[in-house]
Amino acid sequence: MTTITVHPPKPGAKINPQMWGVFFEDINFGADGGLYAELVKNRSFSFPDPMMGWHKISPSKARGALSVQGDDPYAVQHPRYLRLQSQGTDVFGVANEGFRGIGLKAGEAYRLTLRLRCLSGTPALRVALYGENGAVLEQTELSGLAGAWEERSLELRPAATDPKAKLYLLMVGAGAVDIDFVSLFPVNTWKQRPGGLRADMVQALADLRPGFLRFPGGCIVEGSELDKRYQWKNTIGPAEQRPLLINRWNYEFLHRPAPDYFQSFGLGFYEYFLLCEDIGAAPMPILNCGMACQFNSGELVPLTDLDPFIQDALDLIAFANGPATSEWGAKRAAMGHPEPFNLTMLGIGNEQWGPQYIERLERFVTAFRAQHPEIKLIASAGPEPADERFQYLWPKFRDLGVDIVDEHCYARPDWFFANTHRYDAYDRAGPKVFFGEYAAQSDKMVSVDNRNTLECALGEAAYMTGLERNADVVVMASYAPLFAHKDAWQWTPDLLWVDNLAVVRTPNYYVQQMFCHNRGDTVLPTEVSGTAPGTVFASAARDDVTGEIILKIVHRGAAPGYADIVLDAVTPVHARQIVLSGEPGATNTFADPARIAPLPAPVVIVGPKLSLPLKPNAFTVVRIKTG
Structure with a gap:
């Protein structure tokens, strides 16, 4: 019999209200042909082949x-x-x-x-x-x-x-x-905005209730060469005045070429900020730091020529937060939003590493500490969660006084199950952690055989219980990538799959939604006993508004089980739960989009304890009112 003990009298860290968010990149036709609701390809005959499409x-x-x-x-x-x-x-x-x-x-x-x-x-x-x-x-x-x-x-x-x-x-x-x-x-775009976003895709984001939205990427921020990097100033103003740019996912993978993949920037920085406001998510833009993608050319801007990149970042703060009477605030107001967007954080670089990155990051930190100390700066810890690049960067970030470090990991589900205690030993006085890109891979990274299986989703859920338990270190996390078009994808797995008429919510989506909807405000210490290691994972939090205890449980076992939920010094008076369960290899498809979806289930209160059946291969959220 599994016993899960929660200690309400010993509250731990506060949980960031923006803890669980989403990461958008224009990959898999996520923007043009996806979230941006334009239906005409190459509408201005601007592709290199002007008649393409x-x-x-x-x-x-x-x-x-x-x-x-x-x-x-x-x-x-x-x-x-x-x-x-x-x-x-x-x-x-x-x-x-x-x-x-x-x-x-x-x-x-x-x-x-x-x-x-x-x-x-x-x-x-x-x-x-x-x-x-x-x-x-x-x-x-x-x-x-x-x-x-x-x-x-x-x-x-x-x-x-x-x-x-x-x-x-x-x-x-x-x-x-x-x-x-x-x-x-x-006409029926999101909020019926002319030239706006695809309503059903935004609705799927709104239904998550994410704490933040990271944009616009990803690797497109860097570009394979610097002239192909994302430049936010080219993405504002009237749509017909935004110049076209090739998407680096057009040519990145020989096995998934997309010669018709370009960025019209109809979905630009103004639209990203507006989307954040619409869905109640804090904006988290990521900007180029003067380095092209190190998996491609690794092209560098000389340090003597870095000032325009820093100025672009400073101007972005002015565009997002400046008064409507200022130069950049007036540009925002002219687009229809005189009020500021209240930007509070900014990422410098994406998956960068090495001394060249630190040299450039230091210049950004110096400029922002002098001019915008209120903005939290997010630095990249590279593409892997523990390699030599990662080990080199972390001490440098401490020396620079970076606010938040962006860690990434794509791995098999076993990695996520095995690393739920990853942050238990992190330095509590060091920079905070943003686990900014992660997804369990059913096969291996970049494999076309990866699927959004329930097993992958459970691995992510188990890992997220470890993030929640360490909320004094981990302040934000986001699955990646977000969207994929079923006929035009480059990377799998992805949180949401779309075709030209429908959206499919994956088991991974439902895990994210269950965490977002049941975040809690304060960590409660939790212990799991009486079960084989690596079978049951749990975390708990208190909702400071309702007073409820929110318990999250991942049961990896293949057979049904039971758990006694013991609440130290308090008595349960009412409980409700939702459960996501099924076969480990099950996925949701366009033909069967709700095969794996959360469902309510009864909870039995036996005296001072809760008796909770554990379904095989299940993620459960229990909300408990106490006396």
Whole structure:
């Protein structure tokens, strides 16, 4: 019989209200083709191949030509546009394939906007949505086209649901027309913001109730070379003025190439801050420190040329927190948010290591301590949780007085089960820990065979009990990566899987949700006895508002069991629990999205104890009211 003893009279550390959060990176088509709800790929013909994503539509009777032009564009940041010329013998034009298709829902409204210029004739432009099978789902025409660039818009309502539809733009009549910045969005974006985010994906984030959102990455922060790094100033302002950048996941993996993967930055830093505000998460931006990815070129900015990188970081604080009357605060206000975003923390570098990193980090620390001592600085401890790079960095961070250290680990579930006591011996006076990227790998890191199994989720849950028990050292943690498109992914496993119409919440997602919803405010000492080592893992916390004791239990055993829950010096009067359980190798799929999901279960109170059945392969959260 397992006994779990909780000691409410001996409260421990306070738990950071932002303890459990999420990490977003534009990988697996997480932004363009994912969270950013734009449905048109290469909308401004800015890809290196300007016609990528577009196909000529020319019936046999049509007589026309298409070309990509560059003189007098609509926006200088996107210097190319499409010219259609037709003799009017039949319709002639192009179709856009979207991001592995365009997902449409029957009867819902979709807003098309595009920039047009008529050079000759009086043609109309037919706009149509075609289903995967070739059926016309909706069509209409734009006429009276002007001779100078103008923005035109219209609303489309498809007659049927289709995950792989296409958008057609067809000239009707003779003449020549220039087309640029073709954009199609569902009207029902998150909070119905025009040009906004995909509602069901944001809802999945909101349903987590995360304490923070780390953005925009990941490796895209660094870039494989410095000219491909993420630069936040290129991601604000009107969408058509944000220059395109190749995504480093376009070419990173030979086994998962994505030649159509680019960053439009329609989801930029302003939108990230707004998303944080929407879902109640603290913003945690990560900025380049003057180093490209060390797994790629490792290109360095000379220390003598580092000042612009530091200034970018200082300007970001001004953009996020400055008054609307200041230079950068005015830019934020012009986008619709005069109030500050209340940024309190900032990451410098991602998975950097070595003396070159420390040299550059020191310059950032010096500048921020002088100008923004209120901002907590987060430093990177490299890509592994215990190697020589990690061991080199930690003493340097203590010397520099870094506030928080970002540790990463991708490993098999056994590593997570075996390391639940990792932080028990950490220096309580040193920098705090942000366990910023982790995910149990069912096979091995970078393997295409990795799956979001329940076993992986249980390994993560067991490890998180160790993070909670050490809340005086570990102040934040986030699973990674966050999103993956089922037809366009580069990395697996991932917290949430999407296609063009649906979102699948993995067992790992439900573990994160159960921790987020049941964080607690104060750690309560907890002991597990009477069971084989490595079988049962537990942590406990007190909700200081309700007075409830929140107990989290991971049972790794393959057979059912029982646990006596003993509460030192208090008596339980009511308890409720939710349980996530199933076969270790089980996953959630698009065909069966709720195969593994948390369910309520009864709790029996026997005198001063709780008698709790332990399901095999289960993560349980029990909330206990006491007398």
